[in-house]
Amino acid sequence: MASAPLQVELTVNGAAQRLAAQPRETLLDALRERLGLTGSKSYCHSGACGACTVLLDGEAVSACSTLIGQVRGRAVTTVEGLSEDGGLHPIQQAFIDNWGFQCGYCTPGMLLLAKSLLDANPAPTDEQIVEHMSGNICRCTGYAGILESVRAAARALRSARD
């Protein structure tokens, strides 16, 4: 049953958070159940599907396989933190414009996985997109719309920078 709670300070979507969590609690549980950030989803709970992908200091990780103790002092970005000034992030807009989702359940994870790619590599080749994005599962789209969305997001982000 309950062990001694762990005091964890972290930053979530730019806001400082202090949580008293159970040691076996995952980052996904903390986000969804303690902070009400239900945008990050759960399916396999073993780090294999990517539905729970969030950014940890800018790197894409599976929140279901990250223990809360591992995120002390670190910065987490979830899909709720992706929107800018109330407007959609260019990656989000690209997923709408290019039909990068149907049911939308894998979408938060896909968006953050795409962001981790484009932050590190603003002009990825198709091969690089496919390699990077193959970590996450989508059951609806057959992936073509997602590939096109990431290509379009890369173009949009580059032109915004120029």
Next chain:
Amino acid sequence: MRVVGSSPPTLEAEDKVAGRTRYLPDEVVPGMAHAKVLRSPYAHARLVFIDASPARALPGVVCVLTRDEVLADPRVGNLYGYVFRDAPLVAIDRVRYQGDIVAVVVAEDVHTAEEALELIDVEYEELPRLLDAEEAMSPGAPLIHDRMYPIASELHPIEGTNVCHRSTLETGDVERGFAEADAVFEDVYEAPPVQHCALELHAVIADVRDDAMTVRTNCQAPFPLKAELERIFKRPARVIVSYVGGGFGSKSRDRIEAVVAAASNLAKRPVRLVLTQEETFLAGYIRPAFKCWIKTGVTRDGIITARSYRFITDAGAYAITGARSANNTVKVAAGPYRIPNAFVECFAVYTNKPPSAPYRGLPTTQHTMAYETQMDRIADELGIDRVEIRKRNLLKDGDIHITGDLIRSSHVAECLDGAVAALSGPAPAGDEQTLRGRGFGCTIKYTLTPPQPSVESEAAVELGADGRFEVRAATVNIGQGSDTTMAQIAAEALGVGLEQMRVVHSDTALVPPDSSTTASRSTYHMGNAVLDAATRLRAEVLEVASGLLEEEPDALRLDGDGVRLASAPERRVALDELVAANGAPLLQYGQCEVGGEYVDEQGKRYPVASTFWTFAAAGAEVEVSRETGQITLSRVSCAVNVGRAVNPVSVHKQIEGGLGMELGPTLFERLVWDGDGQLLTSSLLDYPLPTMSTMPRYETALVEPGFPGGPYGAKGMGEVGSVVLPAAVLNAVYDATGVRFHSVPLHPEAVLRALEEAGEAANG
């Protein structure tokens, strides 16, 4: 047309990319407790003894539901099922598959519930298990159920056996047809079970009170579920379905809703259950194991004279959906061809495996695999072009289908041409490392159709106080874009833009009834109901405006946010003012009746065997590694007669998604049980799914002749994208390698072995 035929993104698109869409596992109900299910470790066993008192004593446990509690409550029925009533809420005297429900623990939190499962004392006595449908059909096989409990009238079990359904369809004289044939071809095909792997886990929040109950679930058929819950619990039920994160048939019917409701009834508070991914594999629902025998007689010109076709599907331990799913494909099992003499025989058989469910087109996919790969063999052995032989036999408008139905909008030859043209260019040549080939196939798909005329979908459209229109439609928004489709149809009928529309979906307390979101039926059925309601509402709006503007309704036009005088557009009343003047919102209902007979222009009557048939064709281009046997799908094409696309881009994307999904079962997905009935593939590590790295290039095409009777000419197409893929791939692999495979998945080891054997045979 302004709105129908355009391709706006879905109404919920912004919410989905912002992470705001709430799926059921995201929902919280005040005061809710959490459930976990104790599942059978054995494939088949007698439940000798169960004592949950140690679990009840654990602090934090609210209650435990076992057979004792279910049997003790006179207001709770103990058998679930509205197709086949054979599934106990929890095991009464037997467990029938590994994963069968033995007990449910309700606790203050999930971890406590999990801990309590281990404290339940259960004694089992193992029984002989049947893991293969053919074995389960053999004389003397032990019976999995003591008796049969069919509910749906079209289901015909054979008492005293494990056959929970057998049906046949016959036309002409098959023996004579074979006697008239110049050549007869016989083949056997098989496909193993797979899981749908909808990423949103199955979940239920049930709140059962003495006088009413509310069940939140992510099922695909809220109204039939409501009726079933009311039968079991003898009180009014409200079923609420929010946005659903994929289903593909796995969520079409599930006893888990009734099980959680029984737990809530016992706990006297709301109870939530979210299955784990492993549970969705163990507990079902799955695409069933499939085997078929196909025998086709043809003339030397390749004209089909007769076909007999027998197939067996593994219904699993409970025929909750499996028996009907199998039966629903009998009409299309012989293919999209003119067949003067046909005999189709269908068996659904109980085994000690998880209950089966429809999987994106039922077993139509496996039937297509059989008849279309055999069609290539017939063509090759008769020396007839593979496309040409199909065209000589494909159903054309005016032909009579084997059911007696008059084919009215086939265009399947056009689909075939489209699928072939989409893979145009010189046929890819093989080289020393890689063999390359192309293959094609066609299909026909059925949608749920009642034998007698029946209203299967209803809808409402309301003009509200803000001057916007609200569509109320029970279609479950499962990712297919149904809210947007319905809004587009209503907007078109009303003469307003999509920005004027909002949609309320699938809450049985808020929307009129509908049979289910399955079988590619919603665009046609719910679309027609919405069109009916919107057309009536438009007339009412013009009538009210006529009074306000003191002009005849015929002289008025509903346009944008107001009603204007056509001849003097400055004379108008805004829609919000119109509602204010009316004193109440304007509301109209619509419905879609289907079934019965079709009467042609000469007054000749034909049975409507399927409200519409969906015809499609697909092609595949494969690369086969000589060294590893690995198959890569480089390009796939698919052309579908969709009647008319309400949202064309959405339709293309639906087809792409079907192709992408079926790639898995075609090339590598397979559920495997050991000899004891223990599932060996219960995690994504043992059961890989398609990823972006296995994605082919998609070439999709729409054939749009318009379908009379469909809303703006539309008919259903949601599932057909996947249906031809295995056939096209098997044909492409033969084209590349000269080896005919009779089963999927095409695992590299199997391919390599077959290539070696073929090489030895050629050299030997």
